[in-house]
Amino acid sequence: MGTSFRIRGVVIDTRPHKDQDAIITILTPQHGLLSATVPGARKHSSRLASMATPPIVADMVLSDSKGFYYLKEGEAVESFRGLYDSFEALTCASHILEVVKDTAVDPDSSQLLYPLLLYVLYDLSKHPKKYRQIVAAFEWRVMDALGFAFDLNECDCGKPDEMPTRAFSFSRCRLYCANIGCVAKAKEYRFISIGCVEALRYIREAPLERLSAFRAEKYVLDDLCAVTHQYLCERLEKNYDKLSLLDTLPPQ
Numbered sequence: 001m002g003t004s005f006r007i008r009g010v011v012i013d014t015r016p017h018k019d020q021d022a023i024i025t026i027l028t029p030q031h032g033l034l035s036a037t038v039p040g041a042r043k044h045s046s047r048l049a050s051m052a053t054p055p056i057v058a059d060m061v062l063s064d065s066k067g068f069y070y071l072k073e074g075e076a077v078e079s080f081r082g083l084y085d086s087f088e089a090l091t092c093a094s095h096i097l098e099v100v101k102d103t104a105v106d107p108d109s110s111q112l113l114y115p116l117l118l119y120v121l122y123d124l125s126k127h128p129k130k131y132r133q134i135v136a137a138f139e140w141r142v143m144d145a146l147g148f149a150f151d152l153n154e155c156d157c158g159k160p161d162e163m164p165t166r167a168f169s170f171s172r173c174r175l176y177c178a179n180i181g182c183v184a185k186a187k188e189y190r191f192i193s194i195g196c197v198e199a200l201r202y203i204r205e206a207p208l209e210r211l212s213a214f215r216a217e218k219y220v221l222d223d224l225c226a227v228t229h230q231y232l233c234e235r236l237e238k239n240y241d242k243l244s245l246l247d248t249l250p251p252q
């Protein structure tokens, strides 16, 4: 066996491997994403099975054998139990994990995404009913972390109209007012309420532990979820569709 080392990380993905094993993906602040085989993870008797049940934060000992990592020991630090009481929160968590897996591609992005992911998962497991706010806040902050920041300044025409709406331009990555000339510049856009603009500004500036601590009327939240999700999908050029499962649920 090769050398062993100890890490703390969050397991964000798992897939079956051979008959009994699993390969997990671990996000760490220092090493970015690591893949490791969990021997026997799919046996009922396995003491390591919980390590192959994302999301989980754990202290782990990995051994390095010819460039492949094997999990030798794992101890849970946080397993986000509250997620399992809510189909909505669990669905949001799987969406969030997918985004992180796609975007934590280098040490810089991993360092930024690690604390964001932990706070958001913790928030979801504690406050599953706030899942729409939490997932929108995550999507918006991820865009900032990855360098896709949107310009939330007022329309640059100098005399924005008094309407309580702004055009959120996906093609220009900035806001325009509803004046005809301004909207024409917005190209591909969606009108959002001023309340939504305020929520977007709040999320950008909020400390992580207060990320979802804003009040929003339903129509504001509808705007917010629509634009953060579309903005994320367009910038990352991928149709993240796990959340569409929630559209099939009866309204609460």
Ligand SMILES: [Zn+2]
Residues within 6 Å of the ligand: 155, 156, 157, 158, 159, 160, 161, 176, 177, 178, 179, 182
């Ligand atoms: Zn304008």
